[in-house]
Amino acid sequence: MTNVATTATIPPVRPAAHTAPRFDMYVSIHKALRHFMTDTLHRVGRLDVEDAAETGQVLGQLDSLLTLCIDHVHNENRFVHTAIEARQPGGAGRTEQEHVEHLESIEALRAEGRALADAPATERPLLALRLYRHLALFVAENLQHMHFEETHNNAVLWACYSDAELFALHQQIIASLPLDETLLVARWMIPASTPAERAAMVGGMKAGAPAPVFQQVVDAFRPHLDETAWDRLARAVGVAQQPGLVDFR
Ligand SMILES: [Fe+2]
Known part of the structure; x- marks a missing residue:
């Protein structure tokens, strides 16, 4: 797995951005993703690969998470990045590129999940540990990515759009699901x-x-x-x- 940004790339937390009374379309969906990602990581880490039912349940949760991550990337590209680029060309460039890398990582994780499901019993412990470590890197990258969206991308959205416009955009996203x-x-x-x-x-x-x-x-x-x-x-x-x-x- 690659594409994990270093902590040096994280912009400093700006309290004003977190306390500004503006409409924040990222906050709730990102809380959902952080919850889903960390719970899944925890379940993969403690997985008993000798238990076929648990293995199937955990790999099913992983597949569900990765599918949601794909949909989330597409929704942000279609609605949020389009809005940013319309009023600040290049403003979504970094997160647009990171989304490409996320889709590549998701395919790699799916392949590792399938490999674990199909492996003989003697190979499953090592494959499960590999999947756990690579999923951890994916989660780490996403935690940094979401922080950048909630600071940099939100700052662009707030500078370029009214709250009424942002709320209407958010309603479009919800209606599309x-x-x-x-x-x-x-x-x-x-x-x-x-x-x-x-x-x-x-x-x-x-x-x-x-x-x-x-x-x-x-x-x-x-x-x-x-x-x-x-x-x-x-x-x-x-x-x-x-x-x-x-x-x-
Ligand atoms: Fe994103």
Whole structure:
């Protein structure tokens, strides 16, 4: 695996960029990706390759993660980078190139996953360790990449667009997602968010989505919130607090 940037390339954290009251279209999806990536890395690292069921489950989660990463790259290229380049030509150049490298890394990781699944038992421990280390490098690269997007790319977006324009762009992205991707993102995003962020997102979904769709979204993330978090969210958005039951009030 290559393409892992050094820490020297990370721009310094600028508090103003993190506290500015501007619309941030990166923050929630990136929290979802950080959650999904680190959980998957953890599961690959502790994998018992002698357990066929666990191996299948973990490699399935890895495949799901990598598919979401591909979709995320394409969505950012199609919507966010296009918006940046329209008003600041060259402004998305670095992250555009990093996306090319991410797609190459994803194909390599998929090949390693397939190799592990198909290997004889004696070879699986070493193949699993190789996959774990290379997935760790991929996660490391993505953590740095997302930080650059949330600082540099956001600074460009905020300089070139109003919040109303950015919100409209974000709504276009959400509307473009197939339902299964929306549910997968909700499963990782809602538990990874603060109580205030959860209330805003889930409240918005309750107000804007058809009831059956909202029920599916809740079902996707509900098992992954503890009782305290669910109780607080249910009170904030006005849904019944019994597990598995959403009552619109
Ligand atoms: Fe990106």
